[in-house]
Amino acid sequence: xxKNLKIGVFGFGCVGQGLYHxxxxxxxxxxxxxxxxxxNKNKERILDDSFFTFDKDEILNxxxxxxxxxxxDDANAAFEIVKTALQNGKAVVTANKKMLAEHLEEIYDLQxxxxxxxxxxxxxCGAIPIIRNLEEYYDxxxxxxxxxxxxxxxxxxxxxxxxxxxSYEDSLRKAQELGFxxxxxxxxxxxxxxxxxxxxxxxxxxxxxxxxxDIINLGIDKINDADLKYARENNLGIKLVVxxxxxxxxxxxxxxxxxxxxxxxxxxxxxxxxxxxxxxAFSERQLFVGKGAGxxxxxxxxxxxxxxxxxxxxYEYKKRTQGTKLVFSNKATVEVLVSFxxxxxxxxxxxxxxxxxxxxxxxxxxxxxxxxxxxxxWAAVDGISIxxxxxxxxxxxxxxxxxx
Amino acid sequence: xxKNLKIGVFGFGCVGQGLYHxxxxxxxxxxxxxxxxxxNKNKERILDDSFFTFDKDEILNxxxxxxxxxxxDDANAAFEIVKTALQNGKAVVTANKKMLAEHLEEIYDLQxxxxxxxxxxxxxCGAIPIIRNLEEYYDxxxxxxxxxxxxxxxxxxxxxxxxxxxSYEDSLRKAQELGFxxxxxxxxxxxxxxxxxxxxxxxxxxxxxxxxxDIINLGIDKINDADLKYARENNLGIKLVVxxxxxxxxxxxxxxxxxxxxxxxxxxxxxxxxxxxxxxAFSERQLFVGKGAGxxxxxxxxxxxxxxxxxxxxYEYKKRTQGTKLVFSNKATVEVLVSFxxxxxxxxxxxxxxxxxxxxxxxxxxxxxxxxxxxxxWAAVDGISIxxxxxxxxxxxxxxxxxx
Numbered sequence: 001x002x003k004n005l006k007i008g009v010f011g012f013g014c015v016g017q018g019l020y021h022x023x024x025x026x027x028x029x030x031x032x033x034x035x036x037x038x039x040n041k042n043k044e045r046i047l048d049d050s051f052f053t054f055d056k057d058e059i060l061n062x063x064x065x066x067x068x069x070x071x072x073d074d075a076n077a078a079f080e081i082v083k084t085a086l087q088n089g090k091a092v093v094t095a096n097k098k099m100l101a102e103h104l105e106e107i108y109d110l111q112x113x114x115x116x117x118x119x120x121x122x123x124x125c126g127a128i129p130i131i132r133n134l135e136e137y138y139d140x141x142x143x144x145x146x147x148x149x150x151x152x153x154x155x156x157x158x159x160x161x162x163x164x165x166x167s168y169e170d171s172l173r174k175a176q177e178l179g180f181x182x183x184x185x186x187x188x189x190x191x192x193x194x195x196x197x198x199x200x201x202x203x204x205x206x207x208x209x210x211x212x213x214d215i216i217n218l219g220i221d222k223i224n225d226a227d228l229k230y231a232r233e234n235n236l237g238i239k240l241v242v243x244x245x246x247x248x249x250x251x252x253x254x255x256x257x258x259x260x261x262x263x264x265x266x267x268x269x270x271x272x273x274x275x276x277x278x279x280x281a282f283s284e285r286q287l288f289v290g291k292g293a294g295x296x297x298x299x300x301x302x303x304x305x306x307x308x309x310x311x312x313x314x315y316e317y318k319k320r321t322q323g324t325k326l327v328f329s330n331k332a333t334v335e336v337l338v339s340f341x342x343x344x345x346x347x348x349x350x351x352x353x354x355x356x357x358x359x360x361x362x363x364x365x366x367x368x369x370x371x372x373x374x375x376x377x378w379a380a381v382d383g384i385s386i387x388x389x390x391x392x393x394x395x396x397x398x399x400x401x402x403x404x
Numbered sequence: 405x406x407k408n409l410k411i412g413v414f415g416f417g418c419v420g421q422g423l424y425h426x427x428x429x430x431x432x433x434x435x436x437x438x439x440x441x442x443x444n445k446n447k448e449r450i451l452d453d454s455f456f457t458f459d460k461d462e463i464l465n466x467x468x469x470x471x472x473x474x475x476x477d478d479a480n481a482a483f484e485i486v487k488t489a490l491q492n493g494k495a496v497v498t499a500n501k502k503m504l505a506e507h508l509e510e511i512y513d514l515q516x517x518x519x520x521x522x523x524x525x526x527x528x529c530g531a532i533p534i535i536r537n538l539e540e541y542y543d544x545x546x547x548x549x550x551x552x553x554x555x556x557x558x559x560x561x562x563x564x565x566x567x568x569x570x571s572y573e574d575s576l577r578k579a580q581e582l583g584f585x586x587x588x589x590x591x592x593x594x595x596x597x598x599x600x601x602x603x604x605x606x607x608x609x610x611x612x613x614x615x616x617x618d619i620i621n622l623g624i625d626k627i628n629d630a631d632l633k634y635a636r637e638n639n640l641g642i643k644l645v646v647x648x649x650x651x652x653x654x655x656x657x658x659x660x661x662x663x664x665x666x667x668x669x670x671x672x673x674x675x676x677x678x679x680x681x682x683x684x685a686f687s688e689r690q691l692f693v694g695k696g697a698g699x700x701x702x703x704x705x706x707x708x709x710x711x712x713x714x715x716x717x718x719y720e721y722k723k724r725t726q727g728t729k730l731v732f733s734n735k736a737t738v739e740v741l742v743s744f745x746x747x748x749x750x751x752x753x754x755x756x757x758x759x760x761x762x763x764x765x766x767x768x769x770x771x772x773x774x775x776x777x778x779x780x781x782w783a784a785v786d787g788i789s790i791x792x793x794x795x796x797x798x799x800x801x802x803x804x805x806x807x808x
Contacts, residue, residue, distance in 0.1 A: 018686075022545075022686045025546065025685070026545070026546065027726055028543070028722065028725075028726030029543075127684075127686075127687035127688060127690060128690065129537055129541040132540070132541055133533055133537070136536070136540075136712075137533040137536055137708055138708075139432070139433075139708075139711055140426075140430050140432065140433045140704075140707050140708055140710075140711040141426075141430070141704055141707075141708070142429065142430065263674075265672070265693070267672070268669070268671070268672040270667075280531075280704065281429070281700075282422075282426045282531075282700045282701070282703060282704035282707070283531035283694065283695075283700075283701055283704040283705070284531060284694065284695050284698075284700065284701055285694065285695070286531060286532065286692070286693065286694035287691070287692070287693035287694065288690070288691070288692055288693075289669070289690065289691035289692075289693070290687065290688065290689065290690040290691065291687075291688050291689070294688075296685075296686045296687075296688065297686070297687055297688055299686060300545055300684065300686035300687040301687070303545075303686070304541055304542075304543075304545070307543060308540075318432065322431055322432030
């Protein structure tokens, strides 16, 4: 029943090397790496030269190779690899969340067309087996929401800021110096990395394909010392929270920093750990916590996908095939605290419902319900920091509610 | 590919009714309940009489029924039902941890013999999908330990004691009055319920079948006010912790109360929630938190098993078939704090390594390394409270280490 798989791997960075070691030390999985395709011809590598090629076709056109594992940075090149691999009758394993988020519906269609699976457990929260559980374990439960901490770098920064009572700007700079961020650090701190993962999670939670540009992402890069002062005075933390949920036939979702009370399940998720909270009608609230990145945790998730392929496993996208038709929407207001410098222009009339404000010598803030589309506008302006209130409040717009 | 399953259910208690409702409200699962077998002929029930039978053979001998769901209290009767169902070519779903723990190896053999699956996700930590993840997701990872909070009632009691600063005896009594405990409350407070779940978890984590009587279980029923005072003075909590881990070719495991520091992952698991921490060589530490009991969480786990049967899923017990041969052992010492009343006889010579003691007017305690077998003796004596130290320390006995 089990197959003996031959694997071609694109990329020999931290995850590729992690995968190699994990595979070496694991018993009972019938798979071996035949070739790594790499870009840089002059790099010293820990394996013999015969393991490497610089020509992608040497893997993609090799009839001997059953599985292509794609672990490169470049999302466009990655998508071309995935497409060609499927066309050539190969199964694919990838952890490239940007590529997946941008092409998820196409990848779904390609899997149907060529009848070959694409697995990507490593793309969302590293070692946490969230996609597999959404697909398999919750397939009979009526899921109402998914939320969590999907980015380890920003969680590390926020943990340090609060536990070591450092200035925000210093901590952010230091974390970037330590190399915690991705090759493009704005992907992490502006919330794009977390958003890509949310796009993938939404597909497996609600059966809806959303384009990344349709989801609003606020990062942690605008947080200022006034926010920290407010948090400390009110015994709150701040976390970059990812969430999506079902309401009146729509799916709402966003990525935004949020004030967090100490008894919130997410409060104790520290440093580079990720967390996912799934809420089902019957299973109630479930929390998964684990390392979201790193060579071994991600390598382990990739290997788990390879292992699943030896049993002919594939995602069935059950929520899509079984569920009622849900539509993603941004027509809603959320409750936020907005702090801003003198030069930024924010008026009470910008709020759908204004709840109060404060103006001090060095800082000012306003509190109330704001339309998601307005948040998107503010996010593009320097000097405006937007943080969700501890009790998350989202109110669908009246017009939208009438349609629902 | 999906089958249309017909189900016969034994028991119509809280989980049975939960299952009925969950199944009613769920789309996409091709299964229906044909009959419930119940004991009490005079009880009013919410469904039509035609749904019920009092004769077990009406389910067990019905060729139309594919799946027997066993949800009764009596472990011996439950095992007979499971055995007969398998003999008669039916798949089985059960959440009866006592029955499973006592007969796990036989049930494994019966599955091979009759080539029919037994699934039991609901038996360990309710809605947390731990068995499925151990079987499927970690099958390629080298697991080194599993630990957690496997009993909701005792966790509820301990949470109340610490958060409401109540007397221990009062809280225990009150929780029992609230009906939080099982029909036999000693199963919860003495750690038997948690131990049964540990037996099942060990089989799927390490591929080892252990008899429940071979695992030492200390409960929370001996905890006294001196322990609470010690915990509060040292800013510690107390949790009933279940754990098993691999060391030198052996598996060690026990259930015991433990002092817990505030930064321990288990510290924030409150009230009736359960938690499982799995440690893998590559996936590193993963935490799962969810409701461990109740009609809907357990009903949801049972339904997830039924759903898996529509895809011909079965446990493969991969750790058993793939892994190296591990042996369960109690030949070790652990570090504990023992508090006891004047009449209990405890001597420094009872310790393998004595680390200190304290004698006050009302309480006395000793601290050091004690053999597991000695703990078993003390557990049977009134007035002795044994609590593991915050940093769990277990040292294999020298003779055992030499054999390993």
